[in-house]
């Protein structure tokens with residue numbers, strides 16, 4: 001399934017929840033920040049670029065690379081988000097979970113599309129990996145509060161720092177020792 005079939009607004013709304021901006025790219029124009037080229041989605045900073053013919057799994061994968069990063073690190077991203085295999089696996093897992101948030105897509109469809117595209121996993125299919133061999137990826141995401149404790153989708157919380165007037169430490173703490181995006185929510189003991 002491609003973005004054109006899904007609808008730009010639907011995808012943009014999901015990404016917006018994570019503070020990401022989806023930019024439409026005209027047909028036949030090279031996609032900015034695209035690692036794979038052709039119709040594959042691109043990322044630059046907090047922006048995701050896609051065309052009508054961009055596969056939804058590509059869009060979710062590249063957006064996932066930005067979602068797993070602390071906001072402060074996103075600004076440094078251009079085209080290639082990471083060398084970390086752990087992070088790569090986590091992104092693959094997250095894109096499957098995110099597919100359930102897109103009406104008409106869902107994880108089954110997404111995993112089938114990933115197989116067709118050429119994702120390869122040790123256990124064969126994407127689904128076999130997701131259901132049987134992705135424990136580390138799931139844990140990685142749960143630890144960073146990107147999934148619920150049982151591996152389900154966790155709606156992102158918007159602007160936690162913006163609406164907490166006190167304690168600059170809260171926001172500063174986020175990009176150092178603590179997992180991505182969690183320090184702001186989970187340090188009730190912090191006081192100015």
Ligand SMILES: [Zn+2]
Nearest residue numbers: 061065088091
């Ligand atoms: Zn990747």
